[in-house]
Amino acid sequence: MTTTASVFGAVHLGYIVIETERFTDWRRFGTDAIGMHHDGLGPDLMRFRLDDQECRFLVRRGSAEDVVATGWHIDDHTAFEQVEARIRTHGVPLQQGSDEEAALRGVERLLRFAGPKGITQEIYTTPRRSPEPLRMLASGFVTGDSGMGHIALTSTKPARIRGYFNTVFDARLTDCIEETISGVRLKIRFLRVDERHHSVAVAATRGLPLDPVRTRVQHLNIQAATLDDVAQSYQRVHELGFDMALSVGQHTNDRELSYYARTPSGFEWEVGWNPLVIDETTWEPSTLEGISVWGHLPVGQTITDKLAQFRVGARSLSRNEDTVPALSGAGIPDE
Known part of the structure; x- marks a missing residue:
């Protein structure tokens, strides 16, 4: 089986x-606040939907207060097998998810393997679609x-x-x-694996190797269907008493209009609208200020707050960051 064909x-x-x-x-x-569809699965599990896929966010009870896994939809079995072969070739263990774990994530089957910063990476090919109509305050998500x-x-x-996501998914540097x-x-480096400006x-920090964020992720992003959805969820976040991290603004690179709320677990949640879609025939990476x-x-x-963030960064100097060297190009110097 070849592992050289691109899965981008x-x-x-x-x-x-x-x-x-x-x-x-x-x-x-x-x-x-955000306006997603909610499904309760018992006292220790719940899911949020954005569309007809059964699960977009699986929330389980535990002490991490963080993202613990990301699931990647692979379009077909050929590409899935290419990714699987790459991971095995690099000597990184793969684990088959149980039927129960797959069902909770709304997929037919999944494989998991180690990812950067201790975030487990999971791959699947076939999501399960829910016949149940969406019940949510937002009009929709992209x-x-x-x-x-x-x-x-x-x-x-x-x-x-960057080396990890290039090795596993043929990620490209957008800008x-x-x-x-x-x-x-x-x-900040922005990596894409499909038409979205960036998925990662x-x-x-330049100079000192500081990590000023306690959580494994700094933020998550979802894309609202309309500008009204962004404005209305922004207002609901305020009215319900959740912390706002950054006010509404527009990014320089993907032109997305968005805001950042602070989740109950401490990392940030960006709700955005209308980012540009990459045209692979013309796009060239650049550096913006x-x-x-x-x-x-x-x-x-x-x-x-600023002092607390500085203390977190100082503690990171003595903490090893998990990069999965076998998949991340251990010989590549950090820029």
Whole structure:
């Protein structure tokens, strides 16, 4: 079996698994604030839907208060087998998910393997569709060929993470952004696996290898169907008393208009609208200055918050970051 044929374009972000003890807050956040469809599966499990796929977010009870797994939809069995062969060739163990685990994620079957920052990566080919009509405050979300949105990570070894997603999924560099936030110089790399501008973003501090974020993910993104959906969910987040991280603004690179709320688990949740779609025949990577054209201003951040973030970053100096060297190009120097 060949492992050299590219799987780019056949890979899409499909679902996210979150572990939390804050079930009541997460239900209110997901349904009443963001506006997603909710399915309760018992005292320790719930799911959120964005479309007809049975599961886009699986929320399970646990102490992590973080994302613990990402699920990637592979278009066909040929591409699935190519990804599987790559992982085996690099000597990384694969585990078959149980029938119960697959059912909870709304897929027919899945394979899992180690991912950067301790986030388990899962792949599947066939999502299960729900006949139940959506019950949600939002008019809809954009998924399909673009996947369900993106994840953003902070890292002290960004080249390793880029190498990982290139090795596994043939991810392409879309562009980079350089930005100074609170005196810290950041470089953010945006990686795509399909037509969406990016499915993975990786932010790193320049100079010192600091990771100022406690959680494995810095934020998750979903794409609302209309501008009204963004505005109305922004208002609901405020009215329901959830913390807002960044006000409404527009990004320089993908032109997405969005805001960032803070989830009950502490990482951020971006709701966006109308990002550009990549044309592979004309796109060339570039480096831009500044994350936003306008807006995206911090909301309610105090000096205490900034000091707490500095302490998290200082502690990261003594903490090893898991990069799965066998899949991440261990010999590639970090830029």
